Amino acid sequence: xxxxxxxxxxxxxVTGLAATQFRSQPLASSNRLARDEALRQSVNQLSDQNRAxxxxxxxxxxxxxxxxxxxxxxxxxxxxxxxxLDEQRAIAGLLALxxxxxxxxxxxxxxxxxxxxxxxxxxxHYQDLQDIISLLWANGAEAVAVNGQRIVPTTxxxxxxxxxxxxxxxxxxxxxxxxxxxxxxxxxxxxxxxxQLAELKSRSRIYGLGLSWLRSTRLSVxxxxxxxxxxxxxxxx
Amino acid sequence: MPNHSADRIARFQxxxxxxxxxxALGFLVVLQLRSQAAVARTLASQDNTxxxxxxxxxxxxxxxxxxxxxxxxxxxxxxxxxxxxxxxxAQAISxxxxxxxxxNGTTPVHGPGLQIRILGSLMDFELQDLLNSLRAAGGEAFxxxxxxxxxxxxxxxxxxxxxxxxQAVSAPLVLSVIGDPEQLEPAADLSAxxxxxxxxxxxxxKSDLTISEVINARPLIYAQLGR
Numbered sequence: 020x021x022x023x024x025x026x027x028x029x030x031x032x033v034t035g036l037a038a039t040q041f042r043s044q045p046l047a048s049s050n051r052l053a054r055d056e057a058l059r060q061s062v063n064q065l066s067d068q069n070r071a072x073x074x075x076x077x078x079x080x081x082x083x084x085x086x087x088x089x090x091x092x093x094x095x096x097x098x099x100x101x102x103x104l105d106e107q108r109a110i111a112g113l114l115a116l117x118x119x120x121x122x123x124x125x126x127x128x129x130x131x132x133x134x135x136x137x138x139x140x141x142x143x144h145y146q147d148l149q150d151i152i153s154l155l156w157a158n159g160a161e162a163v164a165v166n167g168q169r170i171v172p173t174t175x176x177x178x179x180x181x182x183x184x185x186x187x188x189x190x191x192x193x194x195x196x197x198x199x200x201x202x203x204x205x206x207x208x209x210x211x212x213x214x215q216l217a218e219l220k221s222r223s224r225i226y227g228l229g230l231s232w233l234r235s236t237r238l239s240v241x242x243x244x245x246x247x248x249x250x251x252x253x254x255x256x
Numbered sequence: 257m258p259n260h261s262a263d264r265i266a267r268f269q270x271x272x273x274x275x276x277x278x279x280a281l282g283f284l285v286v287l288q289l290r291s292q293a294a295v296a297r298t299l300a301s302q303d304n305t306x307x308x309x310x311x312x313x314x315x316x317x318x319x320x321x322x323x324x325x326x327x328x329x330x331x332x333x334x335x336x337x338x339x340x341x342x343x344x345x346a347q348a349i350s351x352x353x354x355x356x357x358x359x360n361g362t363t364p365v366h367g368p369g370l371q372i373r374i375l376g377s378l379m380d381f382e383l384q385d386l387l388n389s390l391r392a393a394g395g396e397a398f399x400x401x402x403x404x405x406x407x408x409x410x411x412x413x414x415x416x417x418x419x420x421x422x423q424a425v426s427a428p429l430v431l432s433v434i435g436d437p438e439q440l441e442p443a444a445d446l447s448a449x450x451x452x453x454x455x456x457x458x459x460x461x462k463s464d465l466t467i468s469e470v471i472n473a474r475p476l477i478y479a480q481l482g483r
Contacts, residue, residue, distance in 0.1 A: 054304070055304060058304055058307045058308065058311070059299055059300070059307060061311050062299060062307055062310055062311060062314065063299075065311060065314035065315060065318060066314065068314075068318050069314055069317060069318055069321065072318055072321035072322060072325065073321060075321075075325050076321055076324050076325050076328060079325055079328035079329055079332060080328060082328075082332045083328055083331050083332045083335065083352075086332055086335030086336055086339065087335065087349055089335075089339055089344075090335060090338065090339065090344035090345060090346075090349065091344075093339075093343070093344040094343075094344040094346065096346055097344045097345075097346045097349060100346055100349045100350055100353060101349055103353055104349060104352060104353045104356065107353060107356035107357055107360055107362070108356060109476065109481065110356075110360045110362070110473045111356050111359055111360050113356075114481055115481075115482060115483045116476070116479040116480060116481060116482070117479070117480055117482060117483055118478040118479040118480050119478050120478065146381050146384070146385075149381075149384055149388075150380070150381070153380070153384070153410045153411050153412060154410070154412065156408045156409070156410040157410035157412055157419075157422060159474075160408075161474070161476050161477070161478055161479040162479050163408075170407060170408065171359075171407065172359050172360055172361065172406035172407050172408065173359060173391060173406075173407065174391070174407045175387070175388040175389075175391035175392045175407070176384075176388055177388050177389070177392055178309075179306065179309035179310045179312070179313045180302065180303065180305055180306020180307065180308075180309045180310060181302055181303070181306045182302075182306060182309075182310050184310075184313055187317040187320060187321060188310075188313045188314045188316070188317035188318075190310070192298075200478055200479040201478050201479075202478060214414070215412075239483045240479075241483070245320075245321060245324055246324050246327075246328060247324075247355060247356070247359045248320070248323055248324055248327060248355075249355050249358050249359065249396050250394075250396070250436070251367040251368055251369070251394075251396055251434055251435050251436055252358050252365040252366070252367045252396040252397045252434045252435075252467075253365060253366055253367050254354055254357075254358070254363055254364070254365060255363075255364035255365055255366050255466060255468060256364070
């Protein structure tokens, strides 16, 4: 694996260098169009498959729940375990929740078209979303969703090219809506603290990048649209 | 002999896949540095590298969803068989409870993984990105300097101080992650390559790591069940 890692790293560096040094020869336009079309078709097919698989997972979750409910009716021992299970499900984000909270709206600003400014500071990056979410957790948020995607214990954010992906390759596109359940005042005060999100707030002033929030007495966050698999971690003892 | 040959083919295939990912990432970094087109987020207007990386992620996610469906299907069969036999299967439900406790960080765990020592302090976004990479590579349980972490653990820099769940942690940072080392190590190596310009990073594979710290789940006060 060390060899693989070295090869990966070396390829990464060499390719990066090559890409900065050379311009690729343009393909014949017909080939290029065919390749572009094939790539986009693959994305559409895989996205359809992704939706179908999530629907299958959700249908199976409903069947499992029905089996558990029936089992709990038959056995008091099962009933006790199931009460604990429901508690952990709520914590894990497998159940929809509602309550008071805060809605945060975020959108790209205006491209300054300035050759001296190539920072892309006018766009919303996944790190901005993650900074906001981290601050919400720090201020007592009990549940968070972004554009209808529940943030669960295993959620990670990353770029696939220009795409922001979370939770099983869900593509997030702007404008972004972050919904947090919790005490609206505490959450709003956390975001309003001038020491927090200082860089994002400064970009909001410079580039007109949209950052605002609204308190609500009733908001809802959906359940996570898949489930969890643990293959390597084992209970201790 | 056939096994040996199959092994060689498998190794070669892994090498090709890793090289291709390295190739794509190399272009990606340059692309992100150079391209103003990096904000074109509709599929039709995206560059092919972005589309290729999206295909890679969709494939990986779909494979995971297939595995999730298989596990749920097995669980459902087990529950149904017990019900048909006139009883109730407490074991299937207990197993699910254990899985969720592991995911939520509310129970101690052990297993194979990596121990990453960082001889210096990190900014919040650097630690977030390291965790993002390791989670995407299948990291299942995390602890940093004896503090269990899940995605709802806040990571905030205040000046040069790194606060994890509101508590300051100081260098050296020791991050333990449980998961398949084969998958975790390339992700850790890539993250380390960018961190190593500033701090020394030491990555060690462990056949059995213990994470005994747990998260005390906060009770829901404002949130209620249902949409």
